[in-house]
Amino acid sequence: xxxxxxxxxxxxxxxxxxxxxxxxxxxxxxxxxxxxLLDAGMEVIYTGLRRxxxxxxxxxxxxxxxxxxxxxxxGAHRVLLPKLRxxxxxxxxxxxxxxxxxxxPQEDIPELTAQGVSRVFLSGTPVAEIVDFLFRETRHxxx
Amino acid sequence: MEPGEIRxxxxxxxxxxxxxxxxxxxxxxxxxxxxxxNVIGITGPPGAGKSTLVDALVAHWARSGERIAVLxxxxxxxxxxxxxxxxxxxxxxxxxxxxxxxxxxxxxxxxGGLSDTATDLVAVLGLFxxxxxxxxxxxxxxxxxxxxxxxxxxxxxTVPGLGDGIQAAKAGLMxxxxxxxxxxxxxxGAEDTARTVERALAAAYTGSPGVNARPKHGQGxxxxxxxxxxxxxxxxxxxxxxxxxxxxxxxxxxxxxASENAEIAMxxxxxxxxxxxxxxxxxxxxxxxxxxYGQIVRALATLLLAPYVRVPGSNAIPAPVEQWVKDVxxxxxxxxxxxxxxxxxSGA
Numbered sequence: 104x105x106x107x108x109x110x111x112x113x114x115x116x117x118x119x120x121x122x123x124x125x126x127x128x129x130x131x132x133x134x135x136x137x138x139x140l141l142d143a144g145m146e147v148i149y150t151g152l153r154r155x156x157x158x159x160x161x162x163x164x165x166x167x168x169x170x171x172x173x174x175x176x177x178g179a180h181r182v183l184l185p186k187l188r189x190x191x192x193x194x195x196x197x198x199x200x201x202x203x204x205x206x207x208p209q210e211d212i213p214e215l216t217a218q219g220v221s222r223v224f225l226s227g228t229p230v231a232e233i234v235d236f237l238f239r240e241t242r243h244x245x246x
Numbered sequence: 247m248e249p250g251e252i253r254x255x256x257x258x259x260x261x262x263x264x265x266x267x268x269x270x271x272x273x274x275x276x277x278x279x280x281x282x283x284n285v286i287g288i289t290g291p292p293g294a295g296k297s298t299l300v301d302a303l304v305a306h307w308a309r310s311g312e313r314i315a316v317l318x319x320x321x322x323x324x325x326x327x328x329x330x331x332x333x334x335x336x337x338x339x340x341x342x343x344x345x346x347x348x349x350x351x352x353x354x355x356x357x358g359g360l361s362d363t364a365t366d367l368v369a370v371l372g373l374f375x376x377x378x379x380x381x382x383x384x385x386x387x388x389x390x391x392x393x394x395x396x397x398x399x400x401x402x403x404t405v406p407g408l409g410d411g412i413q414a415a416k417a418g419l420m421x422x423x424x425x426x427x428x429x430x431x432x433x434x435g436a437e438d439t440a441r442t443v444e445r446a447l448a449a450a451y452t453g454s455p456g457v458n459a460r461p462k463h464g465q466g467x468x469x470x471x472x473x474x475x476x477x478x479x480x481x482x483x484x485x486x487x488x489x490x491x492x493x494x495x496x497x498x499x500x501x502x503x504a505s506e507n508a509e510i511a512m513x514x515x516x517x518x519x520x521x522x523x524x525x526x527x528x529x530x531x532x533x534x535x536x537x538x539y540g541q542i543v544r545a546l547a548t549l550l551l552a553p554y555v556r557v558p559g560s561n562a563i564p565a566p567v568e569q570w571v572k573d574v575x576x577x578x579x580x581x582x583x584x585x586x587x588x589x590x591x592s593g594a
Contacts, residue, residue: 115264115266116327116352116355137330138330140328141323141326141329141330142325143326143328144326144327145328146322146328146329147328147329147330147331148331148332148334149332149334150334150335151334151335151337152335154341157342158341158342161252162334164252164253164256165252165255165256165347165348165349166349166350167256167257167259167260194249195249195253
């Protein structure tokens with residue numbers, strides 16, 4: 104028989120918005136990562152394909168996520184990722200981090216980091232590495 | 247909405263979801279208000295097109311400029327506790343509307359249960375001026391059905407091709423619907439599906455879809471049921487007793503194609519008509535009292551049991567109960583004696 108649980112503090116779940124910004128339509132990579140995050144006990148929210156940056160930022164704020172995970176296959180990362188960071192900051196959401204994956208050349212990473220992307224995961228990174236990063240870096244004082 | 251306001255709403259929702267610091271004070275404020283939003287529950291089996299329907303309904307209601315919120319609940323994994331929340335994906339017409347707030351929730355891990363959390367969230371949304379809250383669930387589990395205690399109007403959605411779709415859900419979907427919808431009605435089999443639902447309803451209801459007035463002067467009136475079954479009694483609480491009440495509600499079965507504006511407008515109209523009737527017949531108030539009663543009892547149970555319930559993750563028997571556990575398992579006392587002694591000791 105189950106009894107009502109006491110109001111004990113529970114570990115807050117990490118919430119991440121999986122965004123596909125821009126014009127490309129493939130999302131197999133994003134789904135594989137989402138599955139891994141789900142298995143690690145996180146809450147993954149999909150924005151759906153071809154969302155504008157404004158919509159992605161609005162979604163991130165509404166959902167009070169810890170992270171936005173952006174999957175870019177179109178090569179548009181040097182424009183889209185800094186734009187997302189600017190829009191987030193403009194709305195007072197400096198504490199929502201951006202991680203990115205997909206087709207991103209290694210030599211672009213320093214510039215992206217300077218522009219506020221917390222971490223870039225090169226294509227083929229094991230999902231466990233992404234999970235570890237998120238558990239380590241998520242700020243639980245956000246609530 | 248003002249800049250920063252969406253953030254504040256989102257943070258308030260998180261505070262309640264996580265029962266984090268400031269939650270109690272926030273809820274005390276939220277429950278002290280007279281402008282409760284109208285809550286519309288949308289549920290049904292997977293594949294019924296609920297999210298697309300919600301998108302269309304939200305876009306329709308949002309035209310008035312009033313604030314509308316959507317709480318989209320998806321199942322979480324029983325193993326990891328994680329969840330993939332995908333209802334935002336179906337947004338098209340309603341995305342980009344500033345007066346719409348959309349929040350995805352998982353179904354598990356809510357202290358006190360999903361149903362009470364949902365009611366708390368509606369209260370908080372009321373504080374921020376929301377007039378309507380749509381709660382969307384997959385009608386496949388017990389908690390998904392219970393969450394519709396929160397709703398003022400519950401819309402049960404099915405589609406052709408699921409065979410005996412609603413019965414097959416086996417989660418009591420037939421008993422909680424105020425309005426039934428056969429969605430994707432342009433698919434073959436839509437009329438058959440609609441008639442199956444209508445026949446099932448005819449077994450429990452007399453009258454035409456919508457509001458029915460009781461015939462005067464005994465004309466056509468039936469005998470009151472001697473003692474209705476619990477299922478029937480629950481229906482009568484929501485929809486009235488045709489032998490006793492002045493007006494009753496018979497759930498209509500609508501056919502919709504989510505892209506057809508006229509059909510969406512009609513669904514919206516039927517929902518509003520139900521809420522209007524339910525309010526006028528005093529049933530909305532009655533249900534609010536039932537809901538409050540349930541919430542108080544559950545909150546009381548949580549408080550009373552707190553010293554005796556295990557800390558999550560621990561196997562240890564809590565100290566106050568430890569000796570009694572040894573005594574009952576060791577053949578020296580009955581569980582009832584233990585419970586009475588603990589109650590006496592706690593001074594309750």
